[in-house]
Amino acid sequence: MNDFPLALNNVSFHYASGGLGIDDVSLSCKAGSWTALMGPSGAGKSTFLYCASGLLPVENGTVSVAGRDIAGMRESDLTRMRRDHIGFVFQDYNLVDAFTCLQNVMLPSLFGGPRIKKERAFQALSLVGLDGFAGSYPADMSGGQRQRVAIARALASQPDIVFADEPTGALDSRSALMVLDAFSTVVEQGRTVLMVTHDPNVAARAQRTVFLVDGKVDSVCEGYDAEHLAMHLADMTSMVAGRSRR
Ligand code: ADP
Secondary structure: OOOOOEEEEEEEEOOOOOOOOEEEEEEEEOOOOEEEEEOOOOOOHHHHHHHHOOOOOOOEEEEEEOOEEOOOOOHHHHHHHHHHHEEEEOOOOOOOOOOOHHHHHOHHHHOOOOOOOHHHHHHHHHHOOOOOOOOOOHHHOOHHHHHHHHHHHHHHOOOOEEEEEOOOOOOOHHHHHHHHHHHHHHHHOOOEEEEEOOOHHHHOOOOEEEEEEOOEEEEEEEOOOHHHHHHHHHHHHHHHHHHHHO
16 A cells, blocks of 8 residues: 555646635645544635545646546546545435445445445444444435445445545534544554544544645644634634635
8 A cells, every 4th residue: 555645736726617626735645544624614625625536627736546646637547546546425425315225335336346245335334333224225314324324335445545525514423423433443444534524523533634724725733632623723714704804
């Protein structure tokens, strides 16, 4: 496994409609590391995640995934890279309602992705506290349970890098703890987690928190507890709000 499975250098992306996106951002993530992305709303956190995972094409810079630059890669190669190295937890889960939980977790392998053994899919469901839900359908589950199915799916293929956009957004505190413990386990296995969160308690579980403001990296905090992360975020948010009032 690569020492730095994820490395972005001087990456920019602006939306065609004029949205800011991200501007000249660089960040590297070591194997077996856990990074949280925080910042005021509109700071570019989701855009960063999409660029880093190859879901959005970057305008400038390089995005190295498992040692290969995916910026400018052909779509078929990019699909293979994502399939072999990346797990993505979407904010809106992206589950297929007609499929059971187990089938949703195994979805990537049904579409030519990595082969996920049934046993591993069951383990992934168990890791997020969904033992006994394999045969349930998303429509019969709560938002928090659906979110955990999406997380199980991202973990089941044992990707080098797990990207997660607000992975605990719909979870009660007990389920959130389960998901954070699951991330802890995959990090201990040497995998890399990069997650967007607005919750300082969640970010505090990561080894470091990168703060974005106006599409740029503002600061990197290592070893901060939830209270200090909350204060840092509040300072940043009031600075941005104050500027927009002027
Ligand atoms: P965050 O995740 O930090 O809230 P985003 O990455 O969603 O920030 O957005 C960063 C900036 O890009 C914001 O100014 C937002 O308005 C803009 N933006 C995000 N998505 C789009 C889009 N689809 N079209 C145009 N602008 C967008």
